[in-house]
Structures are given as C-alpha cells and as structure tokens.
Amino acid sequence: MRSAxxxxxxxxxxxxxxxxxxxxxxxxxxLEIDLFSLLADGPRNVTTLSATTxxxxxxxxxxxxxxxxxxxxxxxxxxxxxxPASQRYLVRGxxxxxxxxxxxxxxxxxxxxxxxxxxxxAGTGSAFDTLGGLMSEPAEARTxxxxxxAGSLAAARVLARRVPLxxxxxxxxxxxxxxxxxxxxxxxxxxxxxxxxxxxxVVDVARDYRDASGLNARIDLRAADAVHDPWPGGQDVVxxxxxxxxxxxxxxxxxxxxxxxxxxxxGLLLVHDFMLxxxxxxxxxxxxxxxxxxxxxxxxxxxxxxxxxxxLRGAGFAPAPAEVLIPEITKVVLARKVSR
Ligand SMILES: C[S@@+](CC[C@H](N)C(=O)[O-])C[C@H]1O[C@@H](n2cnc3c(N)ncnc32)[C@H](O)[C@@H]1O
Numbered sequence: 223m224r225s226a227x228x229x230x231x232x233x234x235x236x237x238x239x240x241x242x243x244x245x246x247x248x249x250x251x252x253l254e255i256d257l258f259s260l261l262a263d264g265p266r267n268v269t270t271l272s273a274t275t276x277x278x279x280x281x282x283x284x285x286x287x288x289x290x291x292x293x294x295x296x297x298x299x300x301x302x303x304x305x306p307a308s309q310r311y312l313v314r315g316x317x318x319x320x321x322x323x324x325x326x327x328x329x330x331x332x333x334x335x336x337x338x339x340x341x342x343x344a345g346t347g348s349a350f351d352t353l354g355g356l357m358s359e360p361a362e363a364r365t366x367x368x369x370x371x372a373g374s375l376a377a378a379r380v381l382a383r384r385v386p387l388x389x390x391x392x393x394x395x396x397x398x399x400x401x402x403x404x405x406x407x408x409x410x411x412x413x414x415x416x417x418x419x420x421x422x423x424v425v426d427v428a429r430d431y432r433d434a435s436g437l438n439a440r441i442d443l444r445a446a447d448a449v450h451d452p453w454p455g456g457q458d459v460v461x462x463x464x465x466x467x468x469x470x471x472x473x474x475x476x477x478x479x480x481x482x483x484x485x486x487x488x489g490l491l492l493v494h495d496f497m498l499x500x501x502x503x504x505x506x507x508x509x510x511x512x513x514x515x516x517x518x519x520x521x522x523x524x525x526x527x528x529x530x531x532x533x534l535r536g537a538g539f540a541p542a543p544a545e546v547l548i549p550e551i552t553k554v555v556l557a558r559k560v561s562r
Contacts, residue, residue: 227504248288250329253321257289258304258312265301320372327369331362335517342516349518353468354421354447356518363423371400371431374463377548378406381494384545385556387411390458394419394484396448396477397465401428403494405435407461417442417454448480449473455484463494464552466530467512470521478537485559491539493530497553500528505550527553 230236252258255275260266268286272279286302289295294312295302304313312321334349341347350356357363381403387393391413395404398418408414418428422445432441444454448465460481466474481491496511503509512524525533527544534541539557547554 227502227506245288245292246329246333248285248292249294250325250333251285252289252294253312253325253329256314257285258294258308258321259314261295261302261304262309262313262316265298265303267301271302318376320376323369323373325369326365327373331356331366331369332514336514338517339513342518342520345520348520352519357421357424360423360426363421364427367400367424367427370464371402374399374402375406377494377552378403378463379409381492381547381554382406382410385492385554387414387459387490390414390490392457393417393459393461394453394457395461395463396453396481397462397468398428399424399463400431401435401441401443402431403461403463404441405431405437407459408437408440409435414459415440415442417444419444419446419448419453421445421447449476453480453484456486457484457489458486459490459492460485461492461494465495466493466525467495467515467522468519470519471523472521474523475533475537478533478539482538482559487559487561489559491534491557491559493534493555493557494547494552495530496524496551497530497544497555498524498526500526507550508552511551527555530555531557 255277257271257275260271260274268279268283272282275282286295290297290302294305294308296305310316310318313319314321338347338349356366387407390411393404393407393414393416395401395416395418398404398420401418404416404418408416418425418432418441420428425443425445428443432438432443446453449469462477462481465477469477485491496508498508499505509524512522515522531541534555534557538560540560541555541557544553544555546552
C-alpha cells in the first residue's frame with residue numbers, strides 16, 4: 223500500500239483491493255499451522271511439510287503456491303523457504319516476531335469484526351460494543367492483549383530509546399494493555415515507576431507480562447475505566463498508546479483533560495496512535511485502522527497529528543511536531559503540560 227495515494231487507473235488496481243482479503247487469509251492460515259516456524263531452519267518440500275502439519279499434500283500445495291505467489295515464501299526447486307520478511311517477523315521466537323499479533327488479534331478478532339462494517343457505517347449494529355465490550359470477556363481480553371503485546375513491545379522499545387524521560391519518576395500508562403510501553407520505558411529509565419491502567423480483565427493479563435519482565439517492584443496495575451474512573455495523580459509522564467483511536471470523540475477530550483489534571487507542572491503527555499497525514503488522505507494503513515473501529519463503535523473519529531495537536535492545545539498542552547513510529551501506520555506526539 224502507498225502512502226501518497228495515486229488514483230486507481232487499471233482494473234488490476236481494483237482487483238488488488240477487492241481480493242486483498244484472500245491474501246490476508248492465506249497469511250493467517252499459514253500462521254495457524256505455524257508454517258513459517260517450520261521453515262525457520264531452511265527449505266522443506268511438500269512431503270515433509272505435509273507429514274509435520276498433517277495437511278494432505280494437495281491442500282497444502284495450494285496454500286504454498288498462494289504464499290509463494292504473494293512473496294511470503296520463495297521456491298527453491300521442489301522446496302519452499304521463508305522470504306526474508308517472513309523469516310524475520312513471522313517465525314516464533316525470532317527477535318522481530320509479531321506473527322501472534324496477526325494471528326490472534328488481526329485474524330481472529332478484527333477480521334471477523336469487519337463483517338459488521340456495513341451495519342456500523344449505517345449505525346444499525348456493531349460487532350461488539352466498543353473495545354470495553356470485547357474486554358469484558360476474559361478470554362477475548364486475553365487473546366487481544368497477548369496479541370497486542372506481540373505487536374507493541376518492539377515499537378515501545380524503539381520509542382523508549384528515542385524519548386529520554388530524564389528525571390521522571392512516575393508514569394501512568396492509560397489503556398496500557400499488556401503494559402508493553404511501561405515495561406519498555408521502565409527498562410530504559412531505571413528511576414521510573416509506572417502504573418498500567420486498563421479494564422479488569424486486561425489488567426489480569428498485564429500481570430503476567432509484568433511478572434515475566436521482572437519489573438514487579440516498579441510497575442503497578444490499576445483496573446479502571448479510563449473515561450469514568452479516577453486516575454492516580456502526581457504523574458511526571460502520561461502515556462496513551464492506541465487509546466484515543468479506541469474512544470468516542472467526546473471521550474478523547476475527557477481523557478486529555480484528565481491527563482492534564484493528573485500531570486505535575488511541566489509533565490509530559492506521550493500520545494502514540496494511528497494518525498492520518500495532515501494534508502491529503504493517506505497513509506492508507508492508518509486510514510484503514512480508523513475505519514475498522516466503525517465496526518464496533520459509532521462515535522469514533524479519525525484524526526491527523528495536526529487535528530490532535532489542536533485538541534491538545536485546547537486541553538492545556540504544548541504539543542511538539544509529530545514523529546513517525548511505525549511507518550505508514552502510527553505517529554507519536556509529545557506534549558508538555560502548560561500551567562494554567
Ligand atoms: C489497542 S490496545 C493498546 C494497548 C497498549 N496501550 C499498547 O499500545 O500496547 C487499546 C487498549 O486500550 C484499552 N482501553 C480502551 N478503552 C478504555 C477505557 N475506557 N478504559 C481503560 N482502558 C481502555 C483497551 O482495553 C486496550 O487494552
């Protein structure tokens with residue numbers, strides 16, 4: 223997908239979009255049988271892969287053909303091997319692995335939710351009642367949060383290297399999910415303590431990640447609704463990663479005001495989220511991420527960094543220019559609390 227969209231001119235341009243869901247499904251099916259991990263140590267032929275996966279050769283060959291045609295696998299004589307990106311990002315346990323994010327959250331939750339996009343757009347129905355509704359089901363909260371951890375931790379560590387927090391001692395991670403950002407920021411800032419605030423079933427999952435990180439003494443957990451419940455005060459830093467895009471428009475302003483109230487003078491609000499370009503309709507992936515929210519909430523809005531910065535100024539912050547974190551998808555805006 224391109225960040226500077228060009229008007230579609232050919233029938234093939236339409237086909238790539240219309241049939242894109244088949245490519246997604248091919249990838250998800252491969253992840254379900256852990257195919258990329260099976261190819262981690264080198265090329266395998268259909269017979270070997272069929273014996274390991276117990277999928278008959280005729281069916282497996284059809285999937286392998288599709289994956290090779292998409293560029294996810296490479297053929298080598300009668301064998302298949304991982305394409306470089308598959309090897310790097312889709313093999314279990316690889317340093318860049320985020321296959322579980324695709325398999326669990328994108329394939330099992332967002333993909334079926336999008337079947338409700340038409341009724342969401344019409345305002346006559348939804349896949350589930352906001353992320354809060356999904357997170358009230360413990361099993362769904364675990365699936366979503368485990369997947370989000372796989373998707374967020376690497377980006378959080380990049381952010382932690384990029385944004386020095388100086389002498390900050392207290393950080394509140396609102397809608398913190400697994401606590402990936404708290405973990406990364408505490409790892410990078412030895413004097414920092416963090417609180418992860420999220421719905422109760424999510425906090426139960428965050429506990430496992432917090433304990434596994436060895437940061438138990440420095441990361442607290444708070445089960446709360448960020449919009450309706452109180453937040454702990456005296457914070458030097460408030461982090462909101464993928465929170466604002468998940469909220470209704472009025473709720474965005476509510477949580478920005480709450481962040482202002484809970485930050486110490488001169489405190490830092492760090493917003494990481496999907497953001498449209500300030501001018502023009504791209505990037506396509508950011509625009510699509512906002513679109514999928516229509517399947518499960520009717521009051522959401524899509525926003526650019528410029529639009530967000532206006533809201534931040536209105537809530538008493540001085541925002542710095544946005545910086546890209548995940549190319550084509552997310553940006554980060556750092557905003558200092560301005561005393562009022
Ligand atoms: C896409 S996840 C991002 C999690 C984490 N911040 C990250 O970047 O990895 C969005 C999170 O916001 C949480 N969330 C959404 N609305 C919330 C609310 N009203 N109160 C608390 N948490 C909320 C969800 O439960 C979910 O964990």
